[in-house]
Amino acid sequence: MSEPMGWPEDPDAPRPEPAKSLLVEEGLEISVPMEGDALELFNLVDENRAYLREWLPWLDDVNSVDDEVAMIRSLSEPNPDDFRFYLIRQSGEIVGVISMNWVDYHNRSFGLGYWVSQSSAGRGIITKACSRLMDHCFDDLKLHRSVIEAAVENYPSRAIAERLGMRLEGISKDREWLYDHFTDSSLYAITAPEWKSRHQG
Numbered sequence: 297m298s299e300p301m302g303w304p305e306d307p308d309a310p311r312p313e314p315a316k317s318l319l320v321e322e323g324l325e326i327s328v329p330m331e332g333d334a335l336e337l338f339n340l341v342d343e344n345r346a347y348l349r350e351w352l353p354w355l356d357d358v359n360s361v362d363d364e365v366a367m368i369r370s371l372s373e374p375n376p377d378d379f380r381f382y383l384i385r386q387s388g389e390i391v392g393v394i395s396m397n398w399v400d401y402h403n404r405s406f407g408l409g410y411w412v413s414q415s416s417a418g419r420g421i422i423t424k425a426c427s428r429l430m431d432h433c434f435d436d437l438k439l440h441r442s443v444i445e446a447a448v449e450n451y452p453s454r455a456i457a458e459r460l461g462m463r464l465e466g467i468s469k470d471r472e473w474l475y476d477h478f479t480d481s482s483l484y485a486i487t488a489p490e491w492k493s494r495h496q497g
């Protein structure tokens with residue numbers, strides 16, 4: 297007897313659920329936050345506020361530990377974009393965040409977002425975390441297309457997409473409102489077959 301078809305061949309089959317945690321390499325892991333992580337996460341955001349504010353739009357919405365608790369609680373509620381949020385921990389300490397900002401299950405595509413503290417930047421942490429999460433999305437969740445959007449002048453973020461082998465598909469005019477101005481974004485993408493031939497041989 298043949299194996300039953302799973303999602304996506306059978307669209308009525310249950311979809312695989314994103315992992316709660318993933319090992320990136322020895323000492324580096326990503327995991328969904330618990331309410332008990334709110335204080336450590338808030339302190340990291342607060343220490344890096346000016347640095348993060350240059351390119352991320354939500355800093356004015358995070359002003360207390362309670363704001364982080366509320367954000368973490370909201371992650372367990374279903375949300376229209378299927379937003380998923382992981383803490384990046386190095387040797388147990390939170391050093392940044394990586395998220396699936398949206399998942400479009402009908403078209404099997406997803407968009408990634410990330411940040412790392414200023415003191416942990418320049419070590420490849422985000423490139424490696426993206427690579428691990430993309431392996432999971434393509435191999436385990438059966439998604440097909442990964443997207444990263446970075447402001448045209450956010451060269452460190454664009455370098456991540458380029459290091460991952462993603463294709464620059466275009467520039468989106470006035471894509472994001474950042475406090476008092478719009479920024480143009482570079483849209484990078486890679487498909488599962490392209491990823492597999494590049495990264496998995």
Ligand SMILES: CC(C)(COP(=O)(O)OP(=O)(O)OC[C@H]1O[C@@H](n2cnc3c(N)ncnc32)[C@H](O)[C@@H]1OP(=O)(O)O)[C@@H](O)C(=O)NCCC(=O)NCCS
Pocket residue numbers: 347348351352409410411412413416417418419420421422423424445446447450452453456459
């Ligand atoms: C964008 C951002 C995440 C980039 O962080 P980053 O530390 O430069 O990115 P990576 O973790 O991939 O590290 C790359 C650096 O580590 C180095 N590196 C060391 N070991 C590495 C490895 N094994 N693999 C890849 N890079 C490695 C690279 O050479 C590179 O250094 P360079 O900048 O001197 O060329 C960070 O600048 C940030 O958080 N900015 C503020 C928020 C933000 O802009 N978020 C993105 C919005 S779209």
